[in-house]
Amino acid sequence: MPLKGQEEDPLLLDRHGGFFMGDRPERSDMENEWNTRTTLVHGGTRRSQYNELSEAIYLTQSFVYDSAEQAEARFIESGPDEFIYARYGNPTVAMFEDRIAAIEGTEAAFATASGMAAVSGALTSMLRAGDHVVAARALFGSCLYILEDVLTRFGVEVTFVDGTDLDEWESAVRKGTKAVFFETIANPTLDVIDIAAVAEIAHSVGATVVVDNVFATPVFSRAVQQGADVVIYSATKHIDGQGRALGGVILGSREYIEKTVQPYMKHTGGSMSPFTAWIMLKGLETMDLRVRAQAASALAITDAVQGHAKLSRALFPGHPSHPQAELVTAQMGKGGTVIALDLAGGQAAAFRFLNALRIVLISNNLGDAKSIATHPATTTHQRLSEEQRTTLGITPGLVRFSVGIEDTDDLVADVMHALDAV
Numbered sequence: 001m002p003l004k005g006q007e008e009d010p011l012l013l014d015r016h017g018g019f020f021m022g023d024r025p026e027r028s029d030m031e032n033e034w035n036t037r038t039t040l041v042h043g044g045t046r047r048s049q050y051n052e053l054s055e056a057i058y059l060t061q062s063f064v065y066d067s068a069e070q071a072e073a074r075f076i077e078s079g080p081d082e083f084i085y086a087r088y089g090n091p092t093v094a095m096f097e098d099r100i101a102a103i104e105g106t107e108a109a110f111a112t113a114s115g116m117a118a119v120s121g122a123l124t125s126m127l128r129a130g131d132h133v134v135a136a137r138a139l140f141g142s143c144l145y146i147l148e149d150v151l152t153r154f155g156v157e158v159t160f161v162d163g164t165d166l167d168e169w170e171s172a173v174r175k176g177t178k179a180v181f182f183e184t185i186a187n188p189t190l191d192v193i194d195i196a197a198v199a200e201i202a203h204s205v206g207a208t209v210v211v212d213n214v215f216a217t218p219v220f221s222r223a224v225q226q227g228a229d230v231v232i233y234s235a236t237k238h239i240d241g242q243g244r245a246l247g248g249v250i251l252g253s254r255e256y257i258e259k260t261v262q263p264y265m266k267h268t269g270g271s272m273s274p275f276t277a278w279i280m281l282k283g284l285e286t287m288d289l290r291v292r293a294q295a296a297s298a299l300a301i302t303d304a305v306q307g308h309a310k311l312s313r314a315l316f317p318g319h320p321s322h323p324q325a326e327l328v329t330a331q332m333g334k335g336g337t338v339i340a341l342d343l344a345g346g347q348a349a350a351f352r353f354l355n356a357l358r359i360v361l362i363s364n365n366l367g368d369a370k371s372i373a374t375h376p377a378t379t380t381h382q383r384l385s386e387e388q389r390t391t392l393g394i395t396p397g398l399v400r401f402s403v404g405i406e407d408t409d410d411l412v413a414d415v416m417h418a419l420d421a422v
């Protein structure tokens, strides 16, 4: 039922996705035509009867029904914007889900408590004992744990391949392969996987293509257009981008999100909190500006360190020197916000470099406004065996450098000074 005043201007309500008394209007034609930066600011917005400017935080775990009959009906089937319990859904969380789905170009999204809740939820909800999965070997340590330790414990067979080698994908998939999984840009070696080519191989046997798109970022990503069926983000990274909260999101078709992911997530408890969703909505507003500035600085820093005597490699997917630069340009235009610097002097040199940085912080997040440097071999990828690290190219001298939004010249000066100190 519209509130007083609102019925006088239905267009205004449509345009802003007005939210009143559980009656969510369809997204207007205008909203569908918005460009990315407009959608990042306005997409999915619901307003209460108070017409607040900033999105409201509906800090409630439950919702009240007008009658016992209404409660019964809602448990049988809830319409859009009809809520039951925050583990199932919440208006602030729904705003975040609709906004990120509009950016990614998927029909639906489910927001999760962390990036890892998204990775485990996306896979576990669709798999059962006896299923076969093919995954790229170069994965973030926790992703590897899900595939190697958790899924196999429940009777899922997992085959690992070199994600950049299409012949390996071709020979690993078989009739009955249920899913393929890879990071579109691998953490921390920055290998880029050809989404369209792997999707074609996977789809030829009917497998679902699930990608962790964190390093590609929702700003530059074209994963769904290129054939991914399910896209996952750790919202902790570029979406928040300001080091405040853990979060994640699973994006895909309405059928997959509503029939497969939602029942699993709502009963196992990995949903995003309303307060986190509000932080992520605020993060999305500035994400495009931040990420483009970060990518530009990453390019400038990579340029500045090319051929430096203290480095055996300086890799940035957006730089022409990256071995897969052509694929990066075709697949996502830019190369994200993370650089890999390999110190020729091994771990001791990497530690000296890290300890000499004055602006860039030693930490293990990425995609943040603050520049952050990490030594993967002794931190994020410590649980891998030395042999696994060698296979993946995680050398003792490798430093992962997530470029922030500080002044580009200051960052270049900081890196050059730290290299001099090695």
Ligand SMILES: Cc1ncc(COP(=O)(O)O)c(C=O)c1O
Pocket (backbone or CB within 6 Å): 114, 115, 116, 117, 119, 140, 142, 143, 183, 187, 212, 214, 215, 234, 235, 236, 237, 246, 247, 248
């Ligand atoms: C590629 C990738 N996937 C998933 C995650 C997990 O995200 P979260 O820390 O939000 O659980 C990370 C975290 O670093 C990551 O780098």
